[in-house]
Amino acid sequence: MADPRQGDAKGDALLEMRGIVRRFGDLCANDNIDLDVRRGEILGLLGENGSGKSTLMKVLFGMLAPDSGAIALRGQPLVNHTPAEAMAAGIAMIHQHFMLIEAMTVAENVMLGWPAAGRILRKGEISARVREASQRFGLDLDPDAQVAKLPLGRRQRVEILKAILRNADLLILDEPTSNLAPAEVGDLLTILRRLRDENKGIVFISHKLPEVLDVCDNVVVLRAGRVAGRAPVAGASRGQLAEMMIGRDVSKPRDAGSTKPLGAARLAVRDFSAPGLGSLSFEIRSGEILGVAGVDGNGQLELVEALTGLLPSRSGVVTLDGHDITRSTVAARMKLGLAYMPADRGHTALVKGMSVFENLMLRDCRRSPYGRGPLLTRAPGAAKARALMADYDIRARDPDFKVARLSGGNQQKIVVARELDRRPGVLIAHQAAWGLDPGATRFVLDRMVALRDEGAAVIYISSELEEVLTISDRIAVMAGGGFAGIVPRAEADMRQIGLWMAGRAA
């Protein structure tokens, strides 16, 4: 075992990344990032969606080549490496979705693609090693158990076990707790601490501040491709970390609030719950925008899908303009005036292989002017599509242009045009401006404000707090599948919102 690797003691430098730059077209996903991991350190890597975490890790693992910058592991430079070379050098990546063959046993999965397992299967020997490592790190894994029968937490441990047996020194865990039950999370954190005690280095990527504060030694916060801050966890509070993630220039809401008095309640939600969603009660009135802020993955998707009828609810009542829609189909809700802009544009909001025209009529193909009775009415539909393209500035050559060939901004404008043109009474917009440039973002937000001024009620869900603050009349913060707090914008206190986002209820 006496591997003559230099610097094996706790605290020695393990990974050094210097000046990593990676661009995608105009977008600078990683802008001169430095990252250090020491032996025996758990480093939390924090950041919103699109802040550059995944890009940085892909660069480290050799899945993406950096435009510039240098990487060294144990002082040895890693240049133009492939993922296989990264693994051989001692880096292990544990993805959110496990790379295991479910029909095989734990031991068989460990052997898979492992050169040291040899060309001839030595099942007994591998099983013994699995058992030994499992004991040493408290993984509690049976080498002969079939992976399909293991709960998700155990499957994750198989991945960790693979990394350990392959002598990985640096483990990268991407959102490791997102699929785990609370009890499993505790076990995982214990295992990570044991790995730290064995002088492994760990990068812990997460959105969830409590866990980060619980297990990490230091944190690095990325924001818009840059390092927004680094700090030892010991002295940090959730509020500070939340502020680092969100940015500093969001303290003063702009003044775009509704001046008219609010009308009747349009969408009322009482004691509502669904899988992944705690009990929720709120209502939105005519002429109001309710902004829902919060770190992604805290129940936002579950909330919108349950409200729009894509997911079944568990209990509670939802009424839309007085109609009980708790059990209604997606189509019935749409008919009553519920519009929805999903966050997932690629597969849900749009059919990319179809034309602009077909996507504009996606949810309205049975309604005039797109269809009448059992037929599509092509000419009036195409005229309508042309009008919408002009109105919403959708830049495509003609209505038959394939959506896949449009830019993200133009794609989103199709969704916006389709959902707003129906003159909905209630609009649910999830990440409606995500990934858009400032001009397109402004455009989308303006259209929503205009809809509100016409008397609609809007739920605007975004992980970009700035957007939420810009257009909302009231702000709710989601954490852990429920509203941590809800407050009129005039009374919004940034520190309070940061705390709510970090998961502390009001």
Added chain:
Amino acid sequence: MSEAAPALRFSTMLQGGRIRLKFRGPAMRILVALLLSVICAAVLIALSGHNPFLAFVAIAQGAVGSEHQIGASLNRCTPYLLAGVGVAICFRAGVINIGAEGQIAIGGAGAASVALALSDAPPLVAIVAALLGGALAGAAWAGVATAIHLGRRVHEVLATLLLNFVALLLVQQLLAGPLGQFGAGFLQSPLMPRAAWLPRLPGFDAHPGFIIAVVAAAVLSFVLWRTPFGFALRVAGSSRLAAAYAGFSLPRLTWGAMLTAGALAGLAGGVEVLGVHRRLIEGFSLGFGFKAVTVALLGAIEPLAVVPAALFVGLLESGSLAMQRQIGVPSALVTVIEGLTMLFVLAATAGRK
């Protein structure tokens, strides 16, 4: 399952209110693929010691050399086309239905049962009723697979594929029992009553099944491109998530596509029984259902394009016997050509959208 469905995508586009096939990109690639497979076939024939040119001439003569042969070729194409159009509709909707084989057999049995039961009916009534019976029987068989798929969440490939074997055995059982001809020494039904025979088209030795099939292809192409139902099918085939978001009911779409395909396959069986054999014979449709899948894919799961695809396969098979008779090249070689064509067409179109 849905993602894998349209392995081929044809550039059928809605343009200026008309359905138009764009004959540049993909269609060109398919033609090149056909050409390559013909060249490969020529090499194989040459290797077996024959003149490929003469072999192709023999195939052509056998397929379209006389009115009789044209008729026989069209009859051969008909079940492939009918069932192939149904398969294409299913694949469009992202439902991988490979149960046409069984649906054709059950459809044939259904048509035969109705025809035998209506022995005194006037011709038109007998034919319409028997064909309807075949279509309903085929749809019912597809319905069984759909119910298993949607009700028990069995993958539709398994449900449809395995029911094929059940269907073939069921038809055998019927022929050994209620539908069988006593003392025939062979599993077959008695001859259909004359009133139920499909008439011959004047001048050709063909029954009108091919015309029915072309009309069916045209109707389904219209449904696919010009109705909200067809639009919903296409959306579901592209993205289940988008279809659910659009408010379409996925189970209902699956039912619609499967029942349509089952009815068309059943009709294919009925046409074959009433138009060609005039009795139900064990194994009368062996391999037809899988040919239908071939034809649907060759036609890039576009109902109208399935017509030339079915013609290609049917004419080739029909000509192959003449080739064997005249110059001694085994007719099995045509199966090789079909296989090569599939490979080339898939290679030419896969991964391109």
